[in-house]
Amino acid sequence: MDTDVLVVGAGPTGMTLANELLTAGVSTLLVDRMARRSGLSKAGGVQSRTLEALDQRGLLEPLLATGDHPVAAGHFAGIPLPLDSDGHRLPWRSVPQVVIEGFFERHLAEHGLHARRDHELTGLAQDEDGVTAAFADGSALRARHLVAADGAHSTVRSLLRAAFPGQPGTLTIIAADVRLGGTDPAASHTWNEDGHWAALFPLGTDAQGRPLRRLVLGGPGRSLPRETPVTEDEIRDGLTTVFGTGVRLLELRYARRITNASRQVERYRHGRVFLAGDAAHVHLPLGAQGMNTGMQDAFNLGWKLGAAVHGWAPEHLLDTYHAERHPAGAAVLRNVRAQSLLMDWAGTRDPDVLATREVFTAMAQLPDVRRHLADLMSGTAVRYPMPGTGAHPLVGRPAPDLDLGTARVHELLRSGRGVLLDPADAFAKLAAPWTGRVDRTDRVAPGAGTGPMLIRPDGYVCWAGGDGLEAALGHWFGEPS
Structure with a gap:
């Protein structure tokens, strides 16, 4: 064996898992097909449950020390969830994905783990003892277990021929990283009467300290084939259509088209190979749930792989990864589909959709409903199926972070x-x-x-x-x- 666990994909999911494996004392190799880490952020928020998990590893304070990462209010389908609806000790934080990846890269390097980049996976074979991974440069690596954290277009998933059912994309919207000038819109989500809409989220600042924003645009006529390049004129037209002339595009850093596809693999475990993050589930990027759900996959799987490598894992333990994380991922897909309907992504202005949204918006003002939605979006509503879940309300849920006097x-x-x-x-x-x-x-x-x-x-x-x-x-x- 070259290593105990081979992690394919050095994004947030793969790096989180690598750290969990190091904590468990397991030899780990981390590979990625990209020659260098991306400087772009697909996500910009860290949920309460993920913050708790980072705190459990002593990583939260160092992460927040990397810059200004303000407390952020969540939303459900563009309906704001006030900060007071999140009753958790660690409310959401605005931390761009690129910051998280850079932080983990440095942290892992300090512990002797450097991602092997420019490693494009081309082949995969497993037997009773381990997994052999082949790469485009002719090299190969042998591991006891392999974890696919290689994204929505996972090569591992393709090589496994793993079933990936769900709903295909029916439209596209634009996601762009921008600098804006002029009037700062007061709301994060804005619609106009014709069905055109825009959403804006903070992405921290650039090297000169200037604020960056994630801009998402949609509406009638904006759904173009995914491979169609996004132009600056298209961004300017979208801003003007929704906000008028008061908001100006100063710089377009990156733009892509994303679809509303919603898919989840049937099985998270294939023998000695496991799927995590976007390799296991894809959906619209609402509430940073893709990144956070992937990191939670890693927290769930890491200690179990460690137990298997060290030889004390009960026979069923690795199977509990699928049993626990597949329902959690399915719940995320359900809430994202519900949000996309209420947000009217296509800009149809369907009267039935508008009426449903109006009723739901009124319900979301009720404290109990706000708390439920906040728990849903914060990742704290998850309750894993396990023995004893009917005997005590805490079993299957995250442990309360009590102050024990000597430690939390x-x-x-x-x-x-x-x-x-x-x-x-x-x-x-x-x-x-x-x-x-x-x-x-x-x-x-x-x-x-x-x-x-x-x-x-x-x-x-x-x-x-x-x-x-x-x-x-x-x-x-x-x-x-």
Whole structure:
């Protein structure tokens, strides 16, 4: 074997997974077909759940120290979700994808992992012991496991001939990185009476400190074949149509056409090969859900691959990646399709769509509805199917980041091992055989508001109170040593 795990694709999903594997003490190779990292951002926001996961690895503060990354309000179908609707300790942040990739690239390099670039995958074969990957330059790499994080047009997915069902794209819209002048639009989403619309999101600043924006344009007559180049005149016409002459294009840095295709692979696991990120699911880029969902795929899979490599993973553990992440990805596709309908991407101004949006907008003002939509868009509404989900409301959900007096819960997860909160010091003997895989603490401050709880390395509660701790330890952390 050249490595334990070969990760194909050095975007946010691949780099997050590489870091998880390093945390798990697993030898990792990261390859990418591009000769250098892209300077463009397909996404610009980091959700609450992703921020929590980064905090669990001690990466959040260093990431936020890379620049000005303000707290950002979310939206659902262009309907603003006020900041007070996000009751999480870590609300959304505006962090462009290019910043995240640069941060991870430096962090991985500090730990001795450099992406092997200009490595175009051309062949793939697997057997009982491992996977062999062939590349265009004639080289080959052998690994125990391979993870495809190589994007929407995944070569790995094609080589596997993996079924990728869903809805084909029926229209295109324009996404562009721009500098604008003139009047700054007050709303992030704006429509005119003819059905033309525009959405604007912050992308940080350029080297001169000038603000950059992500501009998305759509409406009647704007759906052109995907390969048609986007021109500056087209951008200027779109701005004028929606905003009038008060908003001017100063610089067009990058533009592309994206479709409303919505697809998801039938299986996330193919033997020793796993699909993650856009290689597993594609949809319209709404709420940075593509990037965040891919990073959550990586957080879920990393520790499980580590357990398999180290030899203590229960037989079923790797299968739980598909069982947990496929429903999570499907839920994202559903909410994106609902949003695209309510946003009237095609600019039809269909009276039924407008009436539905008006009713939904009114409902979205209700506090309970706002909180539900905020949880949906923040990635915190996910509840993984696992034993015990009916016995306790926390099981299957992200662990609450309680202040235990000596540390926060998230800080206890930085080792990459599981955590057993044992406030009454009642489970020391029972948990002792799993000491090498699970850290136990009884140092819980009075009034911390927590009972006993078992937390997986990815931060999800897999047991809470009552009977069944020994069974849960065996189910998630293997046979006692």
